[in-house]
Amino acid sequence: MKRIMLGNEAFARGAWEAGVKVVSSYPGTPSTEVTETLAKCGDEVHVEWAPNEKVGVEVAVGASIGGARALSCMKHVGLNVAADPFFTAAYNGVTGGLVVLVADDNGCHSSQNEQDSRYHGRGAGVPILEPADPTECKDYMKLAFDMSEKYDTVVLMRSNTRISHSRGIVEEDERVEHDVIPYEKNFRKYVAMPAMARVNHVKQEQRLAQIVEDAHNIAVGVPLGSDDITAAVEGYPLNKEELNDPEIGIVTSGICYQYVKEALPNASVFKLGLVNPLPLQDIAAFAKKVNKLYVIEEGNPFLEEQIRAAGIPVHGGKELFTIQGEYSANMIRKAFGIELPEGETDSTDAPGRPPLLCAGCPHKGLFYVLSKLKTTVMGDIGCYTLAALAPTNAIDTTMCMGASIGMEHGFEKATGSSKNLVAVLGDSTFIHSGITGLVNMVYNEAKGTVIILDNRITGMTGHQQNPASGKNAKGEPAPALDIYTLCRAIGVRNVFEIDPFDVKELEQLIKEETERDELSVIITKRPCAMIVKQPGVPNVITDKCKNCRQCMKVGCPAIAMKDGRPYIIRESCVGCGLCTRVCPFDAIESTARGAGKEDK
Amino acid sequence: MEKNILIVGVGGQGTLLASVLLGNLALMKDYDVKLSEVHGMSQRGGDVVTHVKISDTTVASPLIEKGEADIIIAFEKLEAYRWLPYLRKGGAMYVNEQEIIPMPVVLGQVDYPEDIDDALAKAASTLVKFDALALAEEAGSSKAVNVVLLGAASKALPFTQDEWMEVIEKNVKPKFIELNKEAFAKGQAV
Ligand SMILES: Cc1ncc(C[n+]2csc(CCOP(=O)(O)OP(=O)(O)O)c2C)c(N)n1
Numbered sequence: 001m002k003r004i005m006l007g008n009e010a011f012a013r014g015a016w017e018a019g020v021k022v023v024s025s026y027p028g029t030p031s032t033e034v035t036e037t038l039a040k041c042g043d044e045v046h047v048e049w050a051p052n053e054k055v056g057v058e059v060a061v062g063a064s065i066g067g068a069r070a071l072s073c074m075k076h077v078g079l080n081v082a083a084d085p086f087f088t089a090a091y092n093g094v095t096g097g098l099v100v101l102v103a104d105d106n107g108c109h110s111s112q113n114e115q116d117s118r119y120h121g122r123g124a125g126v127p128i129l130e131p132a133d134p135t136e137c138k139d140y141m142k143l144a145f146d147m148s149e150k151y152d153t154v155v156l157m158r159s160n161t162r163i164s165h166s167r168g169i170v171e172e173d174e175r176v177e178h179d180v181i182p183y184e185k186n187f188r189k190y191v192a193m194p195a196m197a198r199v200n201h202v203k204q205e206q207r208l209a210q211i212v213e214d215a216h217n218i219a220v221g222v223p224l225g226s227d228d229i230t231a232a233v234e235g236y237p238l239n240k241e242e243l244n245d246p247e248i249g250i251v252t253s254g255i256c257y258q259y260v261k262e263a264l265p266n267a268s269v270f271k272l273g274l275v276n277p278l279p280l281q282d283i284a285a286f287a288k289k290v291n292k293l294y295v296i297e298e299g300n301p302f303l304e305e306q307i308r309a310a311g312i313p314v315h316g317g318k319e320l321f322t323i324q325g326e327y328s329a330n331m332i333r334k335a336f337g338i339e340l341p342e343g344e345t346d347s348t349d350a351p352g353r354p355p356l357l358c359a360g361c362p363h364k365g366l367f368y369v370l371s372k373l374k375t376t377v378m379g380d381i382g383c384y385t386l387a388a389l390a391p392t393n394a395i396d397t398t399m400c401m402g403a404s405i406g407m408e409h410g411f412e413k414a415t416g417s418s419k420n421l422v423a424v425l426g427d428s429t430f431i432h433s434g435i436t437g438l439v440n441m442v443y444n445e446a447k448g449t450v451i452i453l454d455n456r457i458t459g460m461t462g463h464q465q466n467p468a469s470g471k472n473a474k475g476e477p478a479p480a481l482d483i484y485t486l487c488r489a490i491g492v493r494n495v496f497e498i499d500p501f502d503v504k505e506l507e508q509l510i511k512e513e514t515e516r517d518e519l520s521v522i523i524t525k526r527p528c529a530m531i532v533k534q535p536g537v538p539n540v541i542t543d544k545c546k547n548c549r550q551c552m553k554v555g556c557p558a559i560a561m562k563d564g565r566p567y568i569i570r571e572s573c574v575g576c577g578l579c580t581r582v583c584p585f586d587a588i589e590s591t592a593r594g595a596g597k598e599d600k
Numbered sequence: 601m602e603k604n605i606l607i608v609g610v611g612g613q614g615t616l617l618a619s620v621l622l623g624n625l626a627l628m629k630d631y632d633v634k635l636s637e638v639h640g641m642s643q644r645g646g647d648v649v650t651h652v653k654i655s656d657t658t659v660a661s662p663l664i665e666k667g668e669a670d671i672i673i674a675f676e677k678l679e680a681y682r683w684l685p686y687l688r689k690g691g692a693m694y695v696n697e698q699e700i701i702p703m704p705v706v707l708g709q710v711d712y713p714e715d716i717d718d719a720l721a722k723a724a725s726t727l728v729k730f731d732a733l734a735l736a737e738e739a740g741s742s743k744a745v746n747v748v749l750l751g752a753a754s755k756a757l758p759f760t761q762d763e764w765m766e767v768i769e770k771n772v773k774p775k776f777i778e779l780n781k782e783a784f785a786k787g788q789a790v
Contacts, residue, residue, distance in 0.1 A: 002627060003627075004620070004623040004624055004627055004633070004635075029639055029640035029641070030639060030640065032639075033639075109638070109640055109641065109642070110639075110640030110641040110642075133634070162636060162662065162663075165636065165637055165638070165639050166634055166635060166636040166637075166662040167619075167620075167623055167633075167634065167635040167636075167637070167662075168633065168634045168635075168659075168662070169627055169632065169633065255661075258660045258661040258662065259660075259661050259663075261660035261661070262660045262661040328661070328663055328665060329661050329663070329665055330665040330666065340665075340666070340667070345684040345685050345687070345719060345722075345723045346685065347681050347682055347683075347684045347685060347713075347719070349713055350678060350681050350682040350713060351678070351702050351704050351705050351710040351711070351712060351713075352647075352702065352704055352710075353610065353645070353646055353647040353678070353679075353682075353702040353703075354646060354702070354703060354704070355611065355641050355642055355643070355644035355645050355646035356644060356645045356646075356703055357644070358612075358644060358645065383644065386644065389703070390703065390704070390707050390709070391703075391707055460640075460641070460644075461640070462639070462640075462643075552706075552707075555703070557645055557703070559706075560701050560706045561706060561708065569701075571733075571742070572700075
């Protein structure tokens with residue numbers, strides 16, 4: 001049957017059809033829906049959210065050694081976290097097929113950087129597949145498992161935002177079960193000691209060479225026979241040469257292939273499905289058939305540098321295009337001097353619409369207080385990062401997940417003071433990579449204050465369960481990590497739990513704890529407003545209002561200015577009541593009070 | 601036949617269902633179709649856009665470029681304005697009149713452009729601007745704004761009444777089918 005599928009759904013479908021049995025991932029835009037889709041299949045696949053990407057890859061490696069086909073998915077920066085197991089698993093190879101899916105974010109739609117994961121794949125020495133549309137997402141995923149087993153290698157599936165978050169028509173096939181391969185101890189393969197590693201490194205180089213040799217025969221869309229995969233006759237080639245007008249020849253891959261087809265339909269194209277190892281001989285042969293060779297790739301000149309280094313003359317590459325940002329058909333048209341079908345209207349004066357913390361968001365209470373106290377805030381990554389924007393402007397730094405704690409500690413050691421200094425991070429982020437930082441603070445006698453924003457969900461990436469949320473990836477009940485007890489067990493003596501909407505008490509507590517010459521942890525507990533239904537009855541600003549605009553400092557999307565005075569936008573207000581608590585004149589009336597009730 | 605449809609709005613307004621319906625209509629008719637959408641950070645109240653490209657041959661890039669949209673369906677007025685440069689000459693716009701004021705305007709950092717209505721009228725050959733939210737509420741739910749807007753835009757799209765009804769039946773939860781059909785009819789009547 002044909003269905004419209006998101007690229008990520010197609011990856012999931014491909015893995016399912018390939019008989020994947022174990023999936024362990026950590027959410028991250030734009031990769032998340034692969035695992036979410038797999039979590040909705042039946043019991044034939046074990047799907048879990050790991051606490052971070054390193055654990056996810058380790059679980060997948062273990063499952064592969066146990067003989068099952070296994071997958072781990074993450075966003076680009078997640079592969080940094082998982083790089084340690086990834087680089088060594090890349091030497092050791094696999095038993096059951098093992099695929100790591102990484103989704104880059106060219107254009108920084110939802111990320112702190114635009115790093116190019118192809119370098120990780122090349123650095124680790126694994127084949128990288130890069131699909132160009134949802135059909136290829138599915139087909140390449142199946143091929144990846146076959147290649148993994150055939151060549152005894154981890155395979156990196158590289159996507160990006162435009163591939164993962166575009167939809168297209170995909171034909172569904174049946175699932176093919178792969179029996180778990182019986183375990184046989186093989187310490188030379190799986191115990192990475194120097195003597196073994198030296199041998200395995202050589203083997204790795206050999207299989208990459210073999211893959212390059214086989215590349216022009218590898219076909220997509222047919223199962224690779226276990227003996228002679230190069231004999232595949234149906235399907236379509238992984239690397240495709242499309243000879244048209246010989247004047248312009250373009251080497252490209254992934255989403256850029258689509259932009260090229262749109263902008264330069266008559267050009268000759270060498271489309272790479274395998275972007276590592278590069279079939280340089282095939283590219284050289286293509287280059288001979290065209291007059292001018294161009295390389296079009298988003299991100300760094302990964303293909304271009306290797307092609308140039310192989311002595312193949314490149315007429316145009318990064319000098320025509322950018323390293324930063326996404327490409328488009330128009331960008332290519334422009335580079336080739338083709339007239340653009342520009343619209344006539346200019347709307348550059350349209351005010352920006354930055355994302356913001358939702359009406360009712362529990363984080364708002366905390367950042368209202370931190371903004372008021374002018375605290376220096378080592379921030380982290382999650383919804384709460386949005387508090388860095390106006391009107392709260394309450395975050396000083398954001399770098400990578402879990403970094404707030406280490407950075408606060410370093411800042412304290414540098415300045416000699418932890419007064420009016422805090423680290424803030426979410427529950428999922430704390431579990432991902434904050435715990436070790438806190439251990440370090442205890443061990444090295446920090447005096448700072450760490451605030452854990454426990455909204456009982458992984459919010460920013462679309463509400464995935466996590467080890468503290470009480471449910472697993474399939475939504476079934478699961479043991480919930482008790483963050484309070486954990487902090488005590490690590491050795492933090494001052495641990496507090498508080499509702500961030502109790503703004504007066506919270507302000508007092510933050511003042512006391514940041515003054516105290518001892519390490520403290522404050523856990524602000526209130527569930528995400530998108531998960532637990534708010535009262536839903538809007539508040540109103542009454543004529544007791546003295547126009548002090550304290551309520552505007554909350555940064556609520558439901559409070560705006562009209563004729564020089566704040567007012568509450570009825571349709572946007574969820575009735576959470578935070579504004580009623582910050583108003584010094586009791587001028588905001590709530591028609592409904594009390595706790596929210598469980599929605600999901 | 602080629603139709604490029606841009607669906608624009610504010611994160612949380614339900615723009616994704618509209619594009620899923622359009623995609624499935626194209627699939628039913630054996631057209632090729634690609635959609636590109638926004639997930640992640642912008643869904644927290646930022647501006648969101650879905651590109652829908654339908655063709656009776658093949659669609660390569662999932663992105664609509666400036667000056668290439670045949671139709672813009674806007675869930676919010678400022679967003680209609682923001683995406684105007686994407687409308688082709690002679691293109692049509694279906695606009696929900698609702699205004700959601702962005703934070704920089706709320707904070708007085710920038711002004712809300714005053715002449716949006718004029719700019720829309722000047723750029724679009726067909727401009728249908730109406731209170732889709734009110735019609736959705738009349739149909740039974742403010743969430744049905746997406747289907748009201750599709751009803752209005754359906755005149756400019758190559759699908760029959762039966763096909764629209766079928767796609768609603770197949771893609772909407774059973775208890776909301778009647779509500780959505782009602783919302784669609786209200787949009788059509790605009
Ligand atoms: C290494 C890494 N993995 C994943 C992500 C994607 N990511 C950004 S925020 C976030 C979750 C934040 O959840 P939480 O800390 O609970 O805060 P909330 O958004 O719920 O407020 C994730 C997974 C990332 N930025 N970096």
